[in-house]
Amino acid sequence: MNYRMIGRISAKILAVEAVFMIPALLISVGYHEFAAALAFAKAMLCIALASAVLYFVGRKSCRGFYAREGLICVGLIWIIMSLLGCLPFYFSGEIPHFIDAFFEIVSGFTTTGASILPEVEKLSHGILYWRSFSHWIGGMGVLVFLLAISGRGEQGGYTLHLLRAESPGPDVGKMLPRMKQTAITLYVIYIVLTVLNTVFLLVGGMPLFDSVCTAFGTAGTGGFGIKNDSIAGYSPYLQNVCTVFMLLFGVNFNCYYLLLIGNLRSVLKDEEVRLYFGIVFGSIALIAWNIRHMYATIEETLRHAAFQVATIITTTGYATTDFDLWPSFSKAILLVLMAVGACAGSTGGGIKCARVLLLFKSLRRNIHKVLDPRKVQVVRINNRPVSEVVLENTNAYLAAYASILVFSFLVLSIDGFTTTTNFTAVLSCFNNIGPGLEAVGPTCNYASFSVLSKLVLIMDMLAGRLEIFPILVLFSRSTWRKK
Amino acid sequence: MKIIIAGLGKVGNTLARQLAAENDYDLTVVDRNAQVLQTVVENYDVLGVQGNCAAMTTLVDAGVKDANLLIAVTDADEMNLLCCVTAHSLNPRIHTIARIRNPEYSDQVYKMRDLLALSMSVNPEKQAAIEIERLLKYPGFLKREPFAKGRMEIVELRVEPGSKLCNVALNNLVDAVNCKVLVCAVTRGGECIMPSGNFVLREGDKIFVTSESNNLTRLLKNLGIITRKVNRVLICGGGRVSYYLSQLLLKSGIQVQIIENNPERCLMLAEQLPEADIIQGDASSQALLESEGLFSCDALVSLTGLDELNVIIALYGSRHGVPQIITKVGHLEPNGILDTLPVGSLVCPKELCSNGIVRYVRAMRNQTGAAITTHRIAGGRAEALEFRVDENTRHRGEPLKSLKIKPNILLVSINHASHVELPNGDSCYQTGDGVVIVTNGSETIYQLNDIFA
Numbered sequence: 001m002n003y004r005m006i007g008r009i010s011a012k013i014l015a016v017e018a019v020f021m022i023p024a025l026l027i028s029v030g031y032h033e034f035a036a037a038l039a040f041a042k043a044m045l046c047i048a049l050a051s052a053v054l055y056f057v058g059r060k061s062c063r064g065f066y067a068r069e070g071l072i073c074v075g076l077i078w079i080i081m082s083l084l085g086c087l088p089f090y091f092s093g094e095i096p097h098f099i100d101a102f103f104e105i106v107s108g109f110t111t112t113g114a115s116i117l118p119e120v121e122k123l124s125h126g127i128l129y130w131r132s133f134s135h136w137i138g139g140m141g142v143l144v145f146l147l148a149i150s151g152r153g154e155q156g157g158y159t160l161h162l163l164r165a166e167s168p169g170p171d172v173g174k175m176l177p178r179m180k181q182t183a184i185t186l187y188v189i190y191i192v193l194t195v196l197n198t199v200f201l202l203v204g205g206m207p208l209f210d211s212v213c214t215a216f217g218t219a220g221t222g223g224f225g226i227k228n229d230s231i232a233g234y235s236p237y238l239q240n241v242c243t244v245f246m247l248l249f250g251v252n253f254n255c256y257y258l259l260l261i262g263n264l265r266s267v268l269k270d271e272e273v274r275l276y277f278g279i280v281f282g283s284i285a286l287i288a289w290n291i292r293h294m295y296a297t298i299e300e301t302l303r304h305a306a307f308q309v310a311t312i313i314t315t316t317g318y319a320t321t322d323f324d325l326w327p328s329f330s331k332a333i334l335l336v337l338m339a340v341g342a343c344a345g346s347t348g349g350g351i352k353c354a355r356v357l358l359l360f361k362s363l364r365r366n367i368h369k370v371l372d373p374r375k376v377q378v379v380r381i382n383n384r385p386v387s388e389v390v391l392e393n394t395n396a397y398l399a400a401y402a403s404i405l406v407f408s409f410l411v412l413s414i415d416g417f418t419t420t421t422n423f424t425a426v427l428s429c430f431n432n433i434g435p436g437l438e439a440v441g442p443t444c445n446y447a448s449f450s451v452l453s454k455l456v457l458i459m460d461m462l463a464g465r466l467e468i469f470p471i472l473v474l475f476s477r478s479t480w481r482k483k
Numbered sequence: 484m485k486i487i488i489a490g491l492g493k494v495g496n497t498l499a500r501q502l503a504a505e506n507d508y509d510l511t512v513v514d515r516n517a518q519v520l521q522t523v524v525e526n527y528d529v530l531g532v533q534g535n536c537a538a539m540t541t542l543v544d545a546g547v548k549d550a551n552l553l554i555a556v557t558d559a560d561e562m563n564l565l566c567c568v569t570a571h572s573l574n575p576r577i578h579t580i581a582r583i584r585n586p587e588y589s590d591q592v593y594k595m596r597d598l599l600a601l602s603m604s605v606n607p608e609k610q611a612a613i614e615i616e617r618l619l620k621y622p623g624f625l626k627r628e629p630f631a632k633g634r635m636e637i638v639e640l641r642v643e644p645g646s647k648l649c650n651v652a653l654n655n656l657v658d659a660v661n662c663k664v665l666v667c668a669v670t671r672g673g674e675c676i677m678p679s680g681n682f683v684l685r686e687g688d689k690i691f692v693t694s695e696s697n698n699l700t701r702l703l704k705n706l707g708i709i710t711r712k713v714n715r716v717l718i719c720g721g722g723r724v725s726y727y728l729s730q731l732l733l734k735s736g737i738q739v740q741i742i743e744n745n746p747e748r749c750l751m752l753a754e755q756l757p758e759a760d761i762i763q764g765d766a767s768s769q770a771l772l773e774s775e776g777l778f779s780c781d782a783l784v785s786l787t788g789l790d791e792l793n794v795i796i797a798l799y800g801s802r803h804g805v806p807q808i809i810t811k812v813g814h815l816e817p818n819g820i821l822d823t824l825p826v827g828s829l830v831c832p833k834e835l836c837s838n839g840i841v842r843y844v845r846a847m848r849n850q851t852g853a854a855i856t857t858h859r860i861a862g863g864r865a866e867a868l869e870f871r872v873d874e875n876t877r878h879r880g881e882p883l884k885s886l887k888i889k890p891n892i893l894l895v896s897i898n899h900a901s902h903v904e905l906p907n908g909d910s911c912y913q914t915g916d917g918v919v920i921v922t923n924g925s926e927t928i929y930q931l932n933d934i935f936a
Contacts (some may be wrong), residue, residue, distance in 0.1 A: 066525075111807070159528065160524060160525055161525065174530050176509070176530065177485070177509035177510050177511050177528075177530040178509055178510075178528055178530075179528050180510075340786060387517060396788075
């Protein structure tokens with residue numbers, strides 16, 4: 001194992017993280033919140049120190065960076081980054097327990113949006129900004145950012161292992177021949193969409209600070225609000241803007257690249273995108289019919305149905321209404337959407353539409369095979385054959401997904417909450433959504449869980465964001481065996 | 484610059500490695516085999532496209548419409564040609580390079596190059612044969628790399644026990660060999676060193692010497708290396724390289740014996756090369772080698788398809804004092820294991836071929852002042868580059884001793900229009916001159932100006 005190289009990459013990531021804290025520091029100073037500013041300064045110092053130590057470890061790094069190192073590197077970096085990223089919360093005293101601060105920042109970086117805070121409005125502006133900004137950083141992935149800014153000569157093909165481990169989806173590849181260009185393109189699309197979102201929110205009369213934070217939460221499909229009632233207090237126009245942008249950030253970013261180079265046709269014909277919007281509109285219709293008696297006007301019904309569907313399927317986790325009060329059919333639909341998740345290659349979490357598509361297609365093939373054992377059939381997506389390796393990986397993913405879900409559910413049950421609470425808490429964290437049902441519903445929070453449960457949920461969030469395997473390998477004995 | 488590499492065999496892989504290392508091109512690789520493709524995409528920063536590289540759809544997927552260069556190096560000549568023709572029909576401005584190995588095509592490809600839309604065709608085996616022939620003409624050198632259209636060369640020498648070069652500091656080298664040369668790199672124990680004047684040569688070192696081509700004979704004579712003319716060459720293995728090599732050797736009146744195990748192949752060689760002795764038998768048998776006159780031949784060339792066997796044959800030959808030994812290796816990795824063995828000169832067809840293509844690629848960028856000739860020396864651990872001095876080059880006309888040049892870079896020759904100069908502190912270059920530098924690759928040099936600190 002190439003620890004030096006991992007150390008070197010971690011050092012760079014931490015340097016990036018420290019730089020990312022500068023705006024939060026400035027905002028704290030701007031709002032005269034000096035306790036928070038001091039916390040940020042202290043945290044940055046700690047991160048810089050850690051970065052220097054790691055850089056020293058990795059100063060003589062050698063070649064030899066393979067799939068194994070890539071996976072472990074991503075897993076470790078996300079954990080280290082979170083451990084240090086939660087320091088401002090802890091130092092400022094606004095989240096007094098370290099485990100809670102850790103939970104909060106992991107929830108931020110993994111774009112979950114599950115909070116342990118009963119009242120976010122009490123927090124200072126700098127801390128609120130850092131909370132929302134962590135969504136933006138975690139949404140596209142901090143390693144991808146590093147790939148975008150690192151100079152030439154440092155990038156062999158090994159960087160593909162990093163991209164693959166950090167980007168969601170069953171079959172991750174590059175859009176452009178060079179990793180740097182690919183990473184830059186991804187970030188440019190990401191930034192442009194975020195800025196657009198902010199502008200639309202500003203036009204609707206949302207204050208600048210709120211718009212920026214809300215846009216960060218939407219872009220990363222995170223879901224940390226800066227108000228106690230999330231988005232519910234804003235005007236219907238602003239809620240609709242959020243709905244639209246959440247859905248947009250749930251689309252595969254390759255589609256935006258294809259749009260950029262003027263290839264509208266293949267975007268419209270993309271099976272995953274069609275499935276995604278099919279599920280979205282189908283769910284909106286069903287839920288709107290199911291809750292038609294709860295709201296006064298059709299507009300309100302549709303708006304709430306659309307917002308909740310968008311927030312759940314893209315795994316964002318904002319809320320405009322307490323869907324825990326909805327009839328059970330609507331809640332069931334939302335639970336299913338939680339697991340389905342957004343498109344591969346987007347900032348959303350969940351199993352991903354692409355995998356759902358693959359699973360159903362391979363299921364159909366296997367049914368045909370049972371009926372006609374000698375039939376040879378290839379699974380196709382967008383009319384291209386899908387290799388058996390990808391199908392195998394998808395099946396393995398589903399198996400890992402189910403076992404983690406069951407394991408976490410069992411551990412959480414020790415705390416003595418209702419089954420629904422426990423199950424939806426796990427489902428919600430693991431799929432990076434945020435709110436669940438009952439005790440973890442949209443109006444509640446995760447503060448009351450025990451430390452053990454919080455740790456399990458933290459691992460779930462990380463595993464969900466990093467597509468399980470980078471976290472899972474950290475627990476495998478063969479990973480740490482000397483080779 | 485956008486480059487497509489079609490086919491990821493030995494040459495395709497080497498090309499992907501070399502071009503990706505230059506970090507200056509957008510590379511797309513095409514291969515039919517997903518596994519092979521996956522390996523390359525994971526090892527180098529390139530985009531992979533799976534499919535048949537001669538099919539329009541695949542080529543369009545690979546972005547042929549705005550590519551600058553297509554390099555077709557699949558294992559089938561016909562496929563390579565079709566690939567180039569197809570690419571050209573999709574994008575008339577594209578440059579194409581195809582590997583053509585079948586000797587039956589070699590003439591017609593040149594005659595039909597307009598029709599086939601080929602910018603260049605490469606033949607690794609033929610290149611290897613030419614290289615081996617050049618080495619046989621100057622026994623004593625392990626490798627020769629020509630610059631400035633052959634006026635100047637960098638040659639590789641091994642410091643043999645008891646040689647005049649043993650324990651000589653480079654400052655005193657001119658006295659020892661009594662002719663003007665410059666040592667630009669030394670490999671010792673697998674390490675490549677850019678020597679300074681105080682560096683003392685030891686036995687077993689491999690040294691890279693810059694010299695005017697006309698001086699090479701004198702250098703050999705002064706070093707006491709006997710340059711016996713090669714009269715009889717024993718070749719083990721009857722593949723394509725040995726066919727081309729025998730052709731070249733026979734033309735210059737050298738006796739050739741080929742040992743080949745496959746009877747049908749022997750028959751074919753006997754038909755095509757009436758003047759050569761074709762012996763059917765197993766070249767790994769020492770008795771056979773001895774009975775075919777291993778002890779009396781002037782040079783032993785091992786060209787079988789198995790690298791291991793070639794090395795063993797070469798070691799056996801060197802044990803029995805064959806004056807010159809040349810060994811072909813198909814999978815040369817720059818790890819220096821072979822450097823420590825007395826296997827004579829190493830020739831690697833895929834490296835030669837891909838060096839040729841890399842040279843073409845750099846020449847395509849030549850408008851911006853890129854190197855016009857490049858050679859990898861010391862088993863790929865150092866690089867010799869030739870640049871043309873133009874109006875944008877800094878420090879023209881200034882003596883070298885006043886320039887600040889980065890560490891590990893050596894200016895080894897200045898090629899004026901009239902003569903080649905091995906530079907000292909007072910030398911300077913002018914617009915239009917060629918300059919050859921040697922670097923150990925710690926930094927990629929794109930332009931001449933990059934060498935200044």
